[in-house]
Amino acid sequence: MTTALYLLLIQIAAEIAAAKLSGKPADIIKISEGTLKLVQVAVAIQSAEAGLPIEDVLKTLLPYVPVTK
């Protein structure tokens, strides 16, 4: 397990603990913006560290679909 993924899991656990302390039901906990960023960074780092073949990376590169019509 890489450092990035390890830290990410700790972060998520910390957020769940904080939400529980606040009395918020665990099933409606929304992952924070900060954690979402960490997820994206971890995924980006993981993709290279895991030795992901370039072809697999290319498959994830999809054209952007506009928000507005």
Next chain:
Amino acid sequence: MRKTIRYGAWVSLAFTIALLTACAHKPYVVHPGSLSTFDSRAADSLAIYQADLTQAKQNINDGAWPASFGEYVDKAGQGYNTALASYKTWRDVATGVKAGDPAALQAQFAIDLTNLSDQISELFAKAGQKVPVQK
């Protein structure tokens, strides 16, 4: 609720710093099957900008950003599509699938990627935020 958000923000900051520190000295690992380090890094860059655009879309969907920001997100999205098409064209030529000048296409892709980087930075600057995912 407010206490949770504050706690989460501080924890996020602490772990982001720890994450960046932990990863700062790691050498870049080229994706197997890449034509070159440039090819590998180009794909990673596009994946990261794609993640930024996904985040921007989510900000609008969550109401964190006004719906009017959709126009700016779409503008950056067009830049992403241009850079993606440019990268794929360069790769097709570099792998011999299509005919062309790989050096010229690589230079064009570098320009398109720079433009995309600027558009993403402008987008998040308009919202008063830093770009969430950067290389």
